[in-house]
């Protein structure tokens with residue numbers, strides 16, 4: 507259990523979604539004095555289905571949260587690839603311990619972030635509605651400047667601000683590269699009808715267009731539409747312009763396209779778009795500032811972002827806990843810059859290959875799932891039909907449909923285990 511250090515190093519964690527609360531929880535338990543800062547004025551509750559796979563499940567267990575999470579699943583029973591009339595041609599059922607397109611643990615992002623934040627003890631200071639505008643380091647710490655609040659000093663800053671992290675743009679601009687996958691995606695919530703089923707139904711049309719609908723546990727349907735395109739700033743356009751581009755692009759696409767478009771327009775406050783691109787940062791820390799989660803390795807949607815965030819947060823907290831325990835043993839618990847670098851190096855060493863393999867789609871991979879011709883659509887259908895057939899399914903799920911490779915052995919961190 508945590509020793510009480512003479513000095514509780516002060517840590518600022520920015521971002522209260524998945525990675526931020528998880529690392530904050532672990533650091534607090536290990537003897538750090540944690541402040542969790544979220545830019546949004548209140549906890550963000552939106553977001554669609556996210557998957558928790560593989561090692562992510564182990565982290566949940568260690569945190570004692572698995573049972574709570576299992577009570578809040580979306581209820582998705584599997585994934586069906588369907589033709590224009592809605593008839594499935596390849597089906598991947600959800601199965602315990604198996605990670606197909608529908609993972610064993612599917613939960614709405616806002617629900618999961620809420621569970622993580624609710625698990626935080628009162629000893630963690632939570633602040634909403636401010637963000638970092640600058641950070642200067644010296645031998646003994648980091649001086650952080652905010653948009654609104656007065657500057658403060660910390661021993662360490664963990665940046666868990668998601669894919670478009672502002673603090674990363676300030677401090678890691680030269681180390682960051684963005685890899686474009688050639689696809690834009692639109693997400694929204696639409697009304698549920700009696701015809702809807704509890705499967706994720708996925709439809710591939712010609713001209714690089716894909717649409718899907720999936721159930722949630724709130725009585726609505728989560729829909730998405732993606733299309734192959736050159737980067738054109740679609741994601742930054744006003745919502746009404748995005749909606750009309752999408753309508754034009756999906757004209758004649760068939761299946762439930764018109765229904766989804768109407769649904770997006772009806773609930774435009776829940777409509778948002780995302781470019782499929784991967785953030786690649788050549789190093790995840792600079793001195794006492796460490797990147798974590800989508801801020802460090804984000805791309806999407808690969809189905810692995812949440813798992814990686816859980817695992818990364820657990821490892822980073824665990825490695826910093828080790829360094830703090832050593833600093834307490836050897837002195838007054840003051841965390842030197844060398845100790846922080848050592849922990850950050852261990853964390854990057856364990857996570858880098860895992861994150862790269864999970865987040866980096868094979869070249870052309872996203873485009874392959876968005877064929878342009880009828881022949882291309884038929885080729886995708888054939889590949890999926892084969893992948894869904896027993897006994898290929900188990901192999902495919904382990905090797906093709908999920909890209910979890912270079913999986914590290916999760917070290918044991920005594921302070922991060924409640925059970």
Ligand SMILES: Cc1cc2nc3c(=O)[nH]c(=O)nc-3n(C[C@H](O)[C@H](O)[C@H](O)COP(=O)(O)OP(=O)(O)OC[C@H]3O[C@@H](n4cnc5c(N)ncnc54)[C@H](O)[C@@H]3O)c2cc1C
Nearest residue numbers: 521523524525544545553554637667668799800811812815
């Ligand atoms: C609103 C929302 C909806 C999402 N919807 C989906 C989805 O439908 N499907 C899916 O697979 N993934 C979705 N994601 C992404 C998914 O949560 C991540 O891929 C994954 O869980 C990794 O989480 P993360 O904590 O690293 O980053 P994110 O989940 O992206 O969280 C980053 C957090 O940091 C906050 N933040 C941003 N900038 C700052 C700043 N400068 N200072 C302080 N805080 C800041 C954000 O408000 C957010 O709460 C969504 C994320 C968000 C924030």
